Amino acid sequence: AQTVTQSQPEMSVQEAETVTLSCTYDTSESDYYLFWYKQPPSRQMILVIRQEAYKQQNATENRFSVNFQKAAKSFSLKISDSQLGDAAMYFCAYKPGGSEKLVFGKGTKLTVNP
Amino acid sequence: NAGVTQTPKFRILKIGQSMTLQCTQDMNHNYMYWYRQDPGMGLKLIYYSVGAGITDKGEVPNGYNVSRSTTEDFPLRLELAAPSQTSVYFCASSVTGNTIYFGEGSWLTVV
Numbered sequence: 001a002q003t004v005t006q007s008q009p010e011m012s013v014q015e016a017e018t019v020t021l022s023c024t025y026d027t028s029e030s031d032y033y034l035f036w037y038k039q040p041p042s043r044q045m046i047l048v049i050r051q052e053a054y055k056q057q058n059a060t061e062n063r064f065s066v067n068f069q070k071a072a073k074s075f076s077l078k079i080s081d082s083q084l085g086d087a088a089m090y091f092c093a094y095k096p097g098g099s100e101k102l103v104f105g106k107g108t109k110l111t112v113n114p
Numbered sequence: 115n116a117g118v119t120q121t122p123k124f125r126i127l128k129i130g131q132s133m134t135l136q137c138t139q140d141m142n143h144n145y146m147y148w149y150r151q152d153p154g155m156g157l158k159l160i161y162y163s164v165g166a167g168i169t170d171k172g173e174v175p176n177g178y179n180v181s182r183s184t185t186e187d188f189p190l191r192l193e194l195a196a197p198s199q200t201s202v203y204f205c206a207s208s209v210t211g212n213t214i215y216f217g218e219g220s221w222l223t224v225v
Binding site: 004033035037042043044045046047050091093095100101102104105106107 | 147151172173215218221
């Protein structure tokens with residue numbers, strides 16, 4: 001079964017510092033997609049970044065970047081220059097290329113300290 | 115830009131009652147989904163649709179029904195509500211089936 005593991009239930013970072021959230025996944029598929037979603041207290045799910053497994057280059061969106069290690073099945077999210085508005089739950093998610101089932105991890109609660 | 119719109123945002127149901135969560139999207143996305151999120155957990159797929167007239171079960175379909183008569187609308191029906199269905203429900207859509215965009219969620223409490 002495909003699983004997504006986020007080993008850090010909670011993380012904290014000082015404003016303007018950098019933080020890395022961990023995610024590992026288990027799959028035998030070669031074609032898949034990985035995502036990080038942000039869920040603020042409003043509970044809305046906001047797409048932060050996505051990575052196609054066939055791309056070797058790590059995805060980047062402004063202050064957000066990933067470290068995709070396909071062999072290790074690792075997909076960590078780095079947030080640079082952390083801002084108070086980054087405080088939220090962050091969910092890592094996996095989707096096989098031929099399936100509509102998005103598998104989520106249990107989330108990491110990020111606190112940003114002023 | 116309305117995106118994915120869900121109604122109602124909050125609802126309290128009594129055990130055994132039925133209700134429909136409405137979902138509509140204005141992005142002409144062919145894929146639509148219903149997820150539920152229990153406290154402290156990630157989202158789990160209830161049902162999905164790859165186009166009008168086509169629906170399929172996800173991980174946790176029991177106790178729910180869906181229909182997809184138009185591209186825009188994907189209502190979720192709860193029959194005979196049970197306390198185990200207390201959750202936050204998210205409707206979502208995508209154009210390719212890869213990047214999925216979510217609505218703002220509907221809080222449902224069954225008492």
